[in-house]
Amino acid sequence: MAEKYYAGIDVGSHSTEAVIIDDNKQQLSFSIIDTGLDGNAAAENALNLALAKIGINRENLNGIVATGYGRANVTNAGKQVTEITCHATGAHHIFPQAGTVIDMGGQDSKVIHIDENGQLVDFVMNDKCAAGTGRFLEVMAKRLGSDLDQFGNLALLSEQAVPISNTCTVFAESEVVSLLAKNHPRDQIIRGLHQAIVDRIWAQSQTVGIHGAVIMTGGVALNQGVIQLLEDKLKCELLVPPQPQIVGALGAALIAHRNFR
Amino acid sequence: MKDVGAPALIGLRELTRKKRSRSQSQLFGPPLECTNRLKEIMTRHYYLARFATGAKPVAWVTSGAPVELLRSFGFYTIYPENHGALVGAKKQGAAMCSIAESAGYSPDLCSYARIDLAHTLSGKTPTGRLPKPDLLFASNNICQTITYWFKAISYHYNIPLILFDTPYNYTELAQTDINYMVEQLQQMIPILEQASERKFNNSKFAEIVGRARETSLTWGAILATMRNSPAPMTIFETFFHLAPIVSLRGLPVAHDYYQILLTELEERVRDGIGATSREVKRLMWDNIAIWYKVRDHSIQFAEQGMNFVTATYTNAWAETTQHLDINNPFESMAKTYSLVILNNNLDYRLKLMQRLIQEYQVDGLVIHSARSCKPYSVGQYDIKRKLYQELKIPAVIIDGDITDERAYSDEQTKTRLDAFFEILGN
Known part of the structure; x- marks a missing residue:
């Protein structure tokens, strides 16, 4: 059976981050890019970048959760969650x-x-x-x-x-x-x-x-x-945390894991 | 006379009929039949106001003033706060406020005050015309701004201002304070006699006090129907149905209207008809409404299966009226108007909110931190923390303003509310 992966994307006012985790909630890859003018494009790019780093195809993703100010515009996300809940989830995962x-x-x-x-x-x-x-x-x-x-x-x-x-x-x-x-x-x-x-x-x-x-x-x-x-x-x-900017995206990926397993 | 000033009723009509898409209307129960009657009453009130000058003595009155005394002299009353709410609901708040600002009034001043000052300076109003006041009648039981705002109006029109001074209740209301307030009420009589050219009539006064009491008790009974689940009305509707108890209190029309509304609500309770189609969570609202956002908020919360069933704001006109007593009108009025929520200490407010949470089976609290209303917004963080500690009631604070939409950010508010929905969904 193919491995399952989950993605979280945090579209912020300044930067956009994506995090990929596996079925064991292990962080495999992340990316950080400037949000620029188009939040949805930034979300796509950040996700593709994070996927490319570990050579995983989009089809292998079980679920995507978007967060941050641009969350509502991320068309490929299965769920939108506020950055408040995502930071809480991500921080708890790293520091129980x-x-x-x-x-x-x-x-x-x-x-x-x-x-x-x-x-x-x-x-x-x-x-x-x-x-x-x-x-x-x-x-x-x-x-x-x-x-x-x-x-x-x-x-x-x-x-x-x-x-x-x-x-x-x-x-x-x-x-x-x-x-x-x-x-x-x-x-x-x-x-x-x-x-x-x-x-x-x-x-x-x-x-x-x-x-x-x-x-x-x-x-x-x-x-x-x-x-x-x-x-x-x-x-x-x-x-x-080692990469404090990606905690929101990590939280989003963990919520994707919880919702789309 | 379309849309002549039914305070915020244009908003209410939108809320219940127009503009709602098919999917949005599925979020709500059938609209209240009384709404049309309410609109007629308030429209008529503002329409007749246009012709009040010269026909009747006209007074501009604050929401917490002891209007019963004034009514016994036959004054036609205008409530600038109610007018401000109307302007806000019509989304004309910022435009009106900027008129006052261009005359030098600070943007930090209450937006009801700025709107009223703007109207005074420019004559602009969505009601067509407000009658020029012969007298101003204010009480500082709701804020101190009132004093200076009404002084400015008094200066502008060169008319008398009667100020009812209610000492703040840091602890319990003392008899010396009651005596002080009773004395003020009695001193007002000769001034009101002179302004109205009528003699004071004690039996008429007692009759009005009695009617105000009955009306407020009925308003309390109306709110109490929302203890039922599903609640037959949302708090967003009560924000509008509040208009008569605020600005027509003591008049037969307000009394009669609330009897009809109560009957309709009791029928809905009996038939199990809720204001929202889904009432999964029951919420409480703190502070004055965000008038230009009432419709948006009603949809946003209904979509989540959440209904507001109580508010400290709407409760204010039901809370202290049990003190009104026709056999002791002066002293009972002093108590009624001194004990209002904004003239009381935070401990009082906390206990009041705890009681409402229990009586109305509240699951969560939305606190509006209103830029305009400092006395209402102070202490909200402490209250939020205390309510969570003692009752485990989650709460969210949203920054905004009652009528000045420039002080409200949709995006920031959305994130806060979404996070609050996530807390309640846990």
Whole structure:
């Protein structure tokens, strides 16, 4: 009998990820691409890329689950599930002790409380504002002439932070320009920006509470500055999966496994 | 006189008849027959309002004001909040708000206030025309914004503002507070006599208080029919059927209407007719309606087999009326209007919600964090956490606004609601 495979696709505002797992829930392959303008095309491309890596044909997939903002437009998915449930499912699979999942993606951030079975109990998301998201960091990194993947490390170079009073991305950018004009050290401004984002996600986390082990997912989990400052603020260790961006897609693949076996 | 201002009834008609596709109409039970009668009543109310100036003394009144006293002097009453709801349901909220904003009012101000100020400044209204007020009658039992909003209107028209000040109940309502409120009510009489050119008539006043009590008790009985499963009405319908108890309270027309509605609902309960075809989960709504989204939400939840069976908002006009007493009208009015949900501490609100959850067998809670209504939206995260801890009731908070659709994001709300459906489906 042919092996069965399951796919999860997470179409986010910034990037699209696909994950393939087998019947034993083992992750076999993943892909990450830019979403671009066409979410459905991005979903197709990400899926084909992940399949090609392990030489599996589309026909061998038992089921596909789509998640993320573009989930409704993924025409080949058998089911659509929110990224909230998918991050919860993916995080629980990697870290069964998970009680809280902090997901910071391109345009939203969320704190998710899950029970011992990985089921969603409660969640909170940012309001209609990009502050506290990957987009905020991206805009600021660009303004301060840093590569995004180095931005977090720069925040840790200085012990001192210049306080950033605006959490609005647009206003914070103006504030940064003004701080640079006043000759504030760049590293301290960068640390201040990271502190602002951490303070915001911390406040969000307090509304659902911190339960059990805390897992950090989403692209922002690659930022060491955010991780370290958030650990200091929460006074606990954050567990970060090897590829934090694909946890949503992994969760979607696991839900496909549950639904389409 | 098509569509003359039946508050949000245009939305209700859409909700029950027009525009619903075949598949959508299968989601709901047969529409309530009373809806047409409701539309007639509210249309007539706004239509007659056009000709009230000069014929009757006109007052603009807030939803939590002790209107019974005013009615005994024969005032024709307009409720700017009700008018705001109408504007919102017609999706004209943002356009109206921007008129007020262009005059310098902050976008952070309550959108009911901005709409009312916009109407005052521009005369624009979907009702055709609202009568110019001779007097303003407000109570700060629902918010503090009212005070300054009505002061601005008072300044604009150069007319008196009567403000009924209800001290906030941090704990229990004290007798000293009751005395303070009774004194205010009594001090209003000579001012109202002067404005209306009528003498105060105690027996007429008592009659109106008695009728308001009966009407509110009937409204309570109407809501209580929704304790049945399936519930004979959705909360989205009650948002509209609320109009008479808010803005015609104390008048025979409101009293009579609710008798008819109650009879119809009792028949539906007897015949097992539900408002939605499938009622798998029963929900509670917190805060004022998102007027421009009522129809969309009613479909979205019905598709999931979920029906809203209670709301803190609609319950507000049934909750405290048992205190009204024709033998002691002043003191009983003070209690009635002081004990409303927004003039009470969070512990009171929590206990109220716990009681509603139990009485209506609620499975989940949708909390609208309304940008306009700070007093209603404060403490919602604490309440959500407490209700989960104590009753294991899952809840979701959606950000929005009562009438300003610019403060609402469809996509963000959809993700939150979908996740909430996933929690309830577990």
